[in-house]
Amino acid sequence: MPRRRIYNPLTELLAAVLLVVLVLVVNRWEFSLAVLGLVVLPAVLLSGRPRQIGLAVTLIAGPLLVSSLLLHGLFFPEGTTVLLDLGVARVTAEGLAFAALMGLRMTVFTAALLTVAMTLDLADLLATMTHRGWNRKLVFVVGSAVGLIPHVAERARHITRAQQARGLIVGRGPLSRARALLTVLTPLVIGLLVDASEHTRMLEARGFSSPGPRTSYLPDSDTARQRAARRAMVAVVGMFSAAWLLTAAA
Amino acid sequence: MSSPLILASEPATERPRRLLIALGAALIAATYVFLVVVQPAEIAGGMGSAASLVSLFGFLGGGALLVGGILPMLTTSSLVIMPLGIALNIAIGQIAGSLGMQIYLDAIGTVLVAVLAGPAAGAATGAISNAIWGLFNPFALPFAAGAALIGLLAGLAARYGAFRRVYLAPVAGLVVGAVGGLVAAPVAVFMFGAAGTFGTNAIIAVFRSMGDKLLVAATKQGLLSDSVDKIVVFVIVALIVYALPQRAVRQFPFARTYRVLGSRTGTASGTMSVSGAGVGAGSTGASTTPARGNDTGVP
Numbered sequence: 001m002p003r004r005r006i007y008n009p010l011t012e013l014l015a016a017v018l019l020v021v022l023v024l025v026v027n028r029w030e031f032s033l034a035v036l037g038l039v040v041l042p043a044v045l046l047s048g049r050p051r052q053i054g055l056a057v058t059l060i061a062g063p064l065l066v067s068s069l070l071l072h073g074l075f076f077p078e079g080t081t082v083l084l085d086l087g088v089a090r091v092t093a094e095g096l097a098f099a100a101l102m103g104l105r106m107t108v109f110t111a112a113l114l115t116v117a118m119t120l121d122l123a124d125l126l127a128t129m130t131h132r133g134w135n136r137k138l139v140f141v142v143g144s145a146v147g148l149i150p151h152v153a154e155r156a157r158h159i160t161r162a163q164q165a166r167g168l169i170v171g172r173g174p175l176s177r178a179r180a181l182l183t184v185l186t187p188l189v190i191g192l193l194v195d196a197s198e199h200t201r202m203l204e205a206r207g208f209s210s211p212g213p214r215t216s217y218l219p220d221s222d223t224a225r226q227r228a229a230r231r232a233m234v235a236v237v238g239m240f241s242a243a244w245l246l247t248a249a250a
Numbered sequence: 251m252s253s254p255l256i257l258a259s260e261p262a263t264e265r266p267r268r269l270l271i272a273l274g275a276a277l278i279a280a281t282y283v284f285l286v287v288v289q290p291a292e293i294a295g296g297m298g299s300a301a302s303l304v305s306l307f308g309f310l311g312g313g314a315l316l317v318g319g320i321l322p323m324l325t326t327s328s329l330v331i332m333p334l335g336i337a338l339n340i341a342i343g344q345i346a347g348s349l350g351m352q353i354y355l356d357a358i359g360t361v362l363v364a365v366l367a368g369p370a371a372g373a374a375t376g377a378i379s380n381a382i383w384g385l386f387n388p389f390a391l392p393f394a395a396g397a398a399l400i401g402l403l404a405g406l407a408a409r410y411g412a413f414r415r416v417y418l419a420p421v422a423g424l425v426v427g428a429v430g431g432l433v434a435a436p437v438a439v440f441m442f443g444a445a446g447t448f449g450t451n452a453i454i455a456v457f458r459s460m461g462d463k464l465l466v467a468a469t470k471q472g473l474l475s476d477s478v479d480k481i482v483v484f485v486i487v488a489l490i491v492y493a494l495p496q497r498a499v500r501q502f503p504f505a506r507t508y509r510v511l512g513s514r515t516g517t518a519s520g521t522m523s524v525s526g527a528g529v530g531a532g533s534t535g536a537s538t539t540p541a542r543g544n545d546t547g548v549p
């Protein structure tokens with residue numbers, strides 16, 4: 001159940017990106033933790049689908065966190081404070097601190113962007129882009145790509161089942177896997193390309209390549225106040241980043 | 251195609267914005283040089299936040315400029331397969347990543363588009379696909395410039411005949427993969443501390459245990475994984491395009507003009523769809539091939 005939308009998708013995307021930029025600029029694990037607890041967590045809880053977002057964040061960031069902890073926790077030749085010597089691998093304090101810094105950064109990165117992406121109303125975003133006069137080819141490519149992803153996954157599943165019914169067995173070896181990939185991919189790509197050539201003709205018949213401005217059937221959910229807010233956010237984050245980096249350098 | 255309702259074809263290929271393309275390429279190159287030449291010493295202790303900011307903005311901004319310059323010059327047929335390539339990249343890349351494989355397989359769509367529609371379309375596909383993927387998997391976002399480079403190089407390889415023979419494809423893949431790995435390594439290091447899948451991290455850990463610096467270890471891993479990855483991807487794409495019905499290939503001006511698939515693109519020999527059957531995929535492909543021969547009128 002998607003939540004009631006308060007802000008324009010463009011505003012939310014920008015806010016998430018700026019949050020990521022801030023985390024990168026400040027570059028301290030305390031700040032990343034604070035952002036995670038004070039901004040991202042409430043946003044996830046208020047998003048109306050905290051469970052799905054939490055699951056997605058865990059699935060994407062979890063393996064990365066674990067593998068980053070293993071990599072830097074065990075293999076950090078620059079570390080001097082050795083906590084545990086295991087022969088080939090040594091656990092160092094510096095390595096663990098580095099893993100924590102990177103891990104928190106990655107978690108903020110994932111959680112902020114995923115929260116926006118998973119509550120994003122794509123039609124609304126595309127309508128806003130059209131109203132704001134973005135390149136219509138870009139709007140088309142982005143819109144149809146996002147629409148196509150579930151279609152591709154569904155079709156790949158169908159083809160896999162059909163090939164399995166004809167005796168496709170995926171073994172453990174890389175060669176067997178590559179063959180299985182090809183038996184699914186080839187018909188998938190052929191079908192998609194045939195569809196694409198039909199789309200080309202339909203789009204041409206509807207004047208896709210003709211110049212001139214486009215109109216959107218959806219109303220513009222963007223407001224002058226939000227446009228001003230977006231500019232202000234960029235300006236504030238830009239000035240803060242410049243000031244922070246200059247004081248850090250001095 | 252002669253209905254009066256159809257607009258005159260191809261007038262919309264506006265002039266490419268060369269300035270934007272040049273700026274984007276220059277920005278990406280400058281970012282890479284900055285990261286490699288200026289920063290490596292800083293990596294050991296907590297790295298400077300400037301490095302990750304530069305890599306994010308340099309590569310993302312450069313990719314955006316490239317896309318802005320390339321999009322106006324693409325024809326409708328190229329534009330229509332770009333979403334297809336993007337969807338393939340994301341769908342397959344997500345599966346490969348979640349299986350913890352040592353290779354990524356996230357460029358099959360990019361290379362496919364580059365082979366059929368040319369280097370410009372390939373570069374745009376790579377950049378946009380990582381930007382969109384970034385919404386689902388934020389770790390793909392900063393690699394947009396590397397993906398654009400791979401699309402560009404794959405298109406150039408196709409133009410100069412790397413896909414006319416099946417044994418040339420892996421050679422081109424090796425070269426493209428090496429370049430791609432070199433470009434991707436600093437991004438991985440400065441943005442995420444080289445975190446990747448379990449498979450790629452295991453390789454980095456081996457180099458790290460030998461005492462390499464993180465950037466060096468990640469670059470070696472990138473060279474290794476990316477080369478193998480691109481060899482596999484190029485061979486897969488070559489086998490797929492050989493199995494395509496001619497009608498599907500010939501709708502793309504790039505593939506026609508440069509005879510990307512050699513004799514397979516032309517009207518002459520009937521050798522196609524055999525290579526697909528060799529790997530057990532031919533039957534579905536072959537069922538669509540009867541189109542060959544009755545559509546010689548396709549421009």
